Amino acid sequence: MANSYSLGSVFGIPVRVHVTLLIFLPLFALSFAPVAGLAGLFYGALGAVGLFGSVVLHEVGHSLVARAKGSRILEILLLPIGGMARLNQLPKRPADEIQTALAGPAVSIALGIAGWWFAPGVAVFNPILGYLLAELGRINFILAIFNLIPSFPMxxxxxxxxxxxxxxxxxxxxxxxxxxxxxxxxxxxxxxxxxxxxxxxxxxxxxxxxxxxxxxxxxxxxxxxxxxxxxxxxxxxxxxxxxxxxxxx
Ligand SMILES: [Zn+2]
CATH class of the missing domain: 1.10.287 (Helix Hairpins)
Structure with a gap:
């Protein structure tokens, strides 16, 4: 897509970020900042990266299942409103479409469990990082639930x-x-x-x-x-x- 920059690739799928997200990223970082000052900004940026990393993995979930069903994955695009896996065509057989659609929320639930699982242990060494992990876990659960609302475009x-x-x-x-x-x-x-x-x-x-x-x-x-x-x-x-x-x- 035009006005987007490459971030590399995951499982051979190019991941690109749209320029509008780069404008919003500092705002995300600020809203994430768990403490005041420079340290807050650092952890806020880490949280924002974790958030968009989670979104990429959600889209990777969709993409890997779609690829197994014969679709070609053009790219995963990150936008301020979320992620988007662009395919040459969506799997059309109902069973394939259901599996492809559920793969994203399944990844989000797994990430949510992982975040909550590791947060207490990490908090022993670094309370702020532990808090951030728990928060990312919570956001991943919300992402999964929100995406399961039975309405397009979810x-x-x-x-x-x-x-x-x-x-x-x-x-x-x-x-x-x-x-x-x-x-x-x-x-x-x-x-x-x-x-x-x-x-x-x-x-x-x-x-x-x-x-x-x-x-x-x-x-x-x-x-x-x-x-x-x-x-x-x-x-x-x-x-x-x-x-x-x-x-x-
Ligand atoms: Zn999804």
Missing amino acids: DGGRVFRAALVPRLGRLTATRIAATVGRGIAWVFGILAVLPLLHGGQIRFSLLLIAFFVHQAAGAEARAAEWEALEEVQRGQPSGLFDDLLRKWR
Whole structure:
């Protein structure tokens, strides 16, 4: 992707960081700083690196399973809103899609357990480092849970859609998943503005997430419609879009 820099590669997959993240990185470091002063900045930077390292490993989890299912991994891209594994194509068979989608949260849960497991031991030698590890463990658990929300663009949305495909076809399944996703976005949106009722403030980060989730639901539905039309035009049905073909016949 344009405006991104190489960080090296993991398992032969190029890892790149988008320039916008480099602008945000000092802010992440500041928000992570467990103590004041220069030491705080050092540990804050370490925490930020740990956070984005965790995100890379989450994407590596998706990538390795996708590669085993025949996809080619173009790159893992780090953005301020998270990571993204860019593939030449997503595995389309429902079972493959479910395994690929679950691999990321599985890695996050493993990292969360590792963080909590090692934190007390490390804290004996370096309390700040121990605290940081426990904090990274907690964040990895949150990452896993958040990603399992059954809505696009989260991994749970892909699992949900893929689970519906065998029975309903990919187009209908995507439309239902997108509708559920929009519903979840509305719940997030309402939760974001609810504090206003009792004199509180709007939760802007949640409102932003609600907006992104709503957009992603629509984008995924449109993408499925394009894929379905392409299959019809090529005349090589994969069987995934039987719902559409039934309607056309
Ligand atoms: Zn993921």
